[in-house]
Amino acid sequence: MLESQLHLKTQKELPRDETSVNASLLIRAGFIEKLTAGVYNFLPLGLRVLNNIESIIREEMIQMKGEEILMASLHPKKNWQITKRWQQFNALFKTKSRFGQEYALGPTHEEVVTPLAQRLISSYRDLPLYLFQIQTKFRDEPRPKSGLLRGKEFIMKDLYSFHQNEKDLDEYYEKMKKSYQRIFKKCGLDAVITEASGGTFSRLSHEFQVLNPEGEDLIYYCSHCGFARNKEIAQSLKKCPQCSTPLQQKRGIEVGNIFKLKDKYSHPFGLKFLDKDGKEQNVLMGCYGIGVSRLVGVIPEVHHDEKGMIWPETIAPYLIHLLYLKTGQNDQDKKTKEQADRLYQMMQKKNRSVLYDDRENISNGEKLVEADLIGLPYRVIMSAKTLKNKMVEFKERKKKKAEMISERDFDKILKSK
Amino acid sequence: MLESQLHLKTQKELPRDETSVNASLLIRAGFIEKLTAGVYNFLPLGLRVLNNIESIIREEMIQMKGEEILMASLHPKKNWQITKRWQQFNALFKTKSRFGQEYALGPTHEEVVTPLAQRLISSYRDLPLYLFQIQTKFRDEPRPKSGLLRGKEFIMKDLYSFHQNEKDLDEYYEKMKKSYQRIFKKCGLDAVITEASGGTFSRLSHEFQVLNPEGEDLIYYCSHCGFARNKEIAQSLKKCPQCSTPLQQKRGIEVGNIFKLKDKYSHPFGLKFLDKDGKEQNVLMGCYGIGVSRLVGVIPEVHHDEKGMIWPETIAPYLIHLLYLKTGQNDQDKKTKEQADRLYQMMQKKNRSVLYDDRENISNGEKLVEADLIGLPYRVIMSAKTLKNKMVEFKERKKKKAEMISERDFDKILKSK
Numbered sequence: 001m002l003e004s005q006l007h008l009k010t011q012k013e014l015p016r017d018e019t020s021v022n023a024s025l026l027i028r029a030g031f032i033e034k035l036t037a038g039v040y041n042f043l044p045l046g047l048r049v050l051n052n053i054e055s056i057i058r059e060e061m062i063q064m065k066g067e068e069i070l071m072a073s074l075h076p077k078k079n080w081q082i083t084k085r086w087q088q089f090n091a092l093f094k095t096k097s098r099f100g101q102e103y104a105l106g107p108t109h110e111e112v113v114t115p116l117a118q119r120l121i122s123s124y125r126d127l128p129l130y131l132f133q134i135q136t137k138f139r140d141e142p143r144p145k146s147g148l149l150r151g152k153e154f155i156m157k158d159l160y161s162f163h164q165n166e167k168d169l170d171e172y173y174e175k176m177k178k179s180y181q182r183i184f185k186k187c188g189l190d191a192v193i194t195e196a197s198g199g200t201f202s203r204l205s206h207e208f209q210v211l212n213p214e215g216e217d218l219i220y221y222c223s224h225c226g227f228a229r230n231k232e233i234a235q236s237l238k239k240c241p242q243c244s245t246p247l248q249q250k251r252g253i254e255v256g257n258i259f260k261l262k263d264k265y266s267h268p269f270g271l272k273f274l275d276k277d278g279k280e281q282n283v284l285m286g287c288y289g290i291g292v293s294r295l296v297g298v299i300p301e302v303h304h305d306e307k308g309m310i311w312p313e314t315i316a317p318y319l320i321h322l323l324y325l326k327t328g329q330n331d332q333d334k335k336t337k338e339q340a341d342r343l344y345q346m347m348q349k350k351n352r353s354v355l356y357d358d359r360e361n362i363s364n365g366e367k368l369v370e371a372d373l374i375g376l377p378y379r380v381i382m383s384a385k386t387l388k389n390k391m392v393e394f395k396e397r398k399k400k401k402a403e404m405i406s407e408r409d410f411d412k413i414l415k416s417k
Numbered sequence: 418m419l420e421s422q423l424h425l426k427t428q429k430e431l432p433r434d435e436t437s438v439n440a441s442l443l444i445r446a447g448f449i450e451k452l453t454a455g456v457y458n459f460l461p462l463g464l465r466v467l468n469n470i471e472s473i474i475r476e477e478m479i480q481m482k483g484e485e486i487l488m489a490s491l492h493p494k495k496n497w498q499i500t501k502r503w504q505q506f507n508a509l510f511k512t513k514s515r516f517g518q519e520y521a522l523g524p525t526h527e528e529v530v531t532p533l534a535q536r537l538i539s540s541y542r543d544l545p546l547y548l549f550q551i552q553t554k555f556r557d558e559p560r561p562k563s564g565l566l567r568g569k570e571f572i573m574k575d576l577y578s579f580h581q582n583e584k585d586l587d588e589y590y591e592k593m594k595k596s597y598q599r600i601f602k603k604c605g606l607d608a609v610i611t612e613a614s615g616g617t618f619s620r621l622s623h624e625f626q627v628l629n630p631e632g633e634d635l636i637y638y639c640s641h642c643g644f645a646r647n648k649e650i651a652q653s654l655k656k657c658p659q660c661s662t663p664l665q666q667k668r669g670i671e672v673g674n675i676f677k678l679k680d681k682y683s684h685p686f687g688l689k690f691l692d693k694d695g696k697e698q699n700v701l702m703g704c705y706g707i708g709v710s711r712l713v714g715v716i717p718e719v720h721h722d723e724k725g726m727i728w729p730e731t732i733a734p735y736l737i738h739l740l741y742l743k744t745g746q747n748d749q750d751k752k753t754k755e756q757a758d759r760l761y762q763m764m765q766k767k768n769r770s771v772l773y774d775d776r777e778n779i780s781n782g783e784k785l786v787e788a789d790l791i792g793l794p795y796r797v798i799m800s801a802k803t804l805k806n807k808m809v810e811f812k813e814r815k816k817k818k819a820e821m822i823s824e825r826d827f828d829k830i831l832k833s834k
Binding site: 007 | 520
């Protein structure tokens with residue numbers, strides 16, 4: 001992508017009420033724009049990050065035998081009355097048609113997926129069933145101030161599983177724990193599996209917490225065996241119940257959660273199946289969420305330095321940032337530009353993911369500052385210095401130093417990516 | 418995809434109030450589910466169709482230099498007050514936070530994209546700019562009864578263009594007409610460019626109308642030169658203004674529309690740019706919409722027969738439907754199944770898009786009826802009849818007759834796709 005054709009505008013000023021690190025970085029770098037408190041627009045680079053995260057999650061969910069669907073956001077009031085959550089779900093946005101119908105704006109989809117599953121399930125032969133979607137959710141959160149970490153509108157992956165019995169639910173639940181760990185690892189995050197409240201119908205649920213001082217959650221964490229429990233359900237825990245090591249208190253950002261719903265929703269909606277003996281039984285359910293747009297915030301919240309973001313290769317909007325720098329001497333600059341253009345075309349031909357800062361009316365200093373802020377994993381600089389001997393200046397964003405290497409060596413590095 | 422693993426349930430009964438051909442076919446074939454009037458869930462096959470349409474549109478929009486973004490659905494009241502549409506847009510869904518803020522649920526995005534563009538545009542050097550998204554819209558339509566043709570919640574592609582002057586806007590507008598015709602053609606649709614109301618600020622807008630008796634719009638149409646004008650703006654037009662041929666009255670389904678907004682939105686939001694002489698001028702805008710989820714309905718509305726849908730190759734959820742049929746003789750059935758399995762694996766290896774009806778507990782008759790209803794472009798049947806001589810029974814969905822061909826010839830046909 002030619003940066004001269006990408007209407008990317010980095011900015012120095014921030015919305016006054018934007019205090020979070022992630023929103024500050026993402027807005028300044030032109031990845032997102034704040035529309036109003038807790039509501040953001042994704043600009044081209046931000047959308048590419050979102051799409052990369054979605055692809056990682058989608059691939060894993062398909063591995064987990066999930067069938068992808070897309071459910072609506074306008075939920076009939078009736079469905080939310082059946083579960084009593086029309087009144088009880090505090091953060092529910094509601095809207096009313098001029099013709100009288102009332103709707104909830106889906107903050108989660110149990111009220112829609114359960115009756116949907118009813119059409120697909122009649123006998124034990126139809127189980128297990130795994131349905132997932134990647135879709136926009138609405139929650140009327142109080143004072144959202146954490147950028148993409150907590151929004152009134154956000155994108156979530158939600159998978160719902162349907163089972164014959166607890167054993168089958170338990171097995172899938174454990175597999176999903178591993179799948180989630182693979183997902184977060186691919187996103188460049190270490191997530192700690194944390195015991196959390198199971199509500200009234202399950203002993204425990206599990207959250208995936210990224211330890212970070214910006215986190216909203218307080219958790220007890222064992223640095224020895226990795227045990228973690230949300231403070232919500234563990235008022236004063238001193239030693240690890242698994243290995244007796246003294247526990248630490250840490251802050252965490254929740255990036256995913258999994259829940260055994262059992263018959264909490266299948267019961268009110270009458271979602272039953274005929275078992276092998278022809279007896280009618282409640283279907284048992286699990287639900288498994290990941291905050292997809294939240295991850296767009298969590299990753300730079302964790303991976304940044306004083307100069308800007310540092311994107312993992314798997315997530316970065318582009319892999320390579322190619323910069324053309326000027327000296328002010330027209331002749332030489334023309335040659336440098338030609339060399340940079342040629343390198344860009346070569347990378348295009350080889351299908352490399354590259355953003356090429358070919359702009360003429362921007363100073364070298366601004367280009368370098370912007371490149372640090374945007375934080376693509378690899379940077380290649382073409383300048384008067386590199387013009388001789390067909391060298392390129394190569395730098396990994398996460399490392400301090402650049403190195404001068406031959407084009408051939410550069411090509412080798414690219415090939416390994 | 419193995420049909421035994423896809424939780425596809427076709428159904429004979431329909432929601433009582435569902436009278437449209439498209440919803441009837443799509444619901445019966447298990448592509449979509451009706452949640453409530455004008456609101457649908459996309460099931461796996463329906464989502465694949467939606468994704469195929471999105472890909473065709475996205476590719477064209479990128480060709481048209483569109484930069485993809487994703488704007489939010491919760492729009493602050495203030496933005497809609499600036500354009501006076503908070504009161505004037507009848508179909509606007511509104512919602513209110515428990516903390517007091519009021520929002521419109523975006524039915525279109527001029528109120529969001531115009532201030533967004535303000536951040537990206539300061540001088541003539543930043544123009545033209547083309548921003549597009551594929552995103553969910555909300556409109557409180559009266560009595561939605563046409564299935565996916567008119568929904569309260571639907572997916573739209575909206576592109577907004579920003580220009581220095583009318584000449585530039587006009588040129589892009591004409592290019593977009595051609596781009597839209599390419600899109601609809603790729604979707605298997607003939608769309609007629611139809612003159613429609615330009616509102617108070619433009620002489621005309623243009624709609625893309627698919628001529629069909631189910632259409633809501635009445636248009637005057639010239640079968641000789643292709644001229645078309647919406648009856649809304651042409652109370653009694655008898656002869657074609659271009660070639661004097663007597664006009665016909667036709668019904669049309671609107672699948673896209675393009676509009677020269679000029680400064681209708683840039684003016685109230687103060688979206689200006691500095692021209693080459695350093696003078697401040699209003700940016701001129703155009704907008705270009707396609708009903709993406711509506712197309713999921715329009716295509717089977719146009720392409721079906723008494724047995725079911727007939728998907729164009731570009732749009733079909735899978736290209737080939739492989740069916741394994743039984744005789745009831747276990748030995749022979751086992752061999753047929755082996756042959757079908759082998760063919761499926763071969764196709765998988767070659768990366769063909771195939772749905773394999775490998776189910777054992779469904780009768781041959783049901784399989785054939787379902788395959789007609791689902792309407793994939795090509796069908797391959799493996800049965801006792803085909804077992805000898807390594808033949809396969811091959812049928813194009815849109816043709817009446819099947820033919821017995823060798824596996825080698827079948828492979829050749831596949832290769833050409």
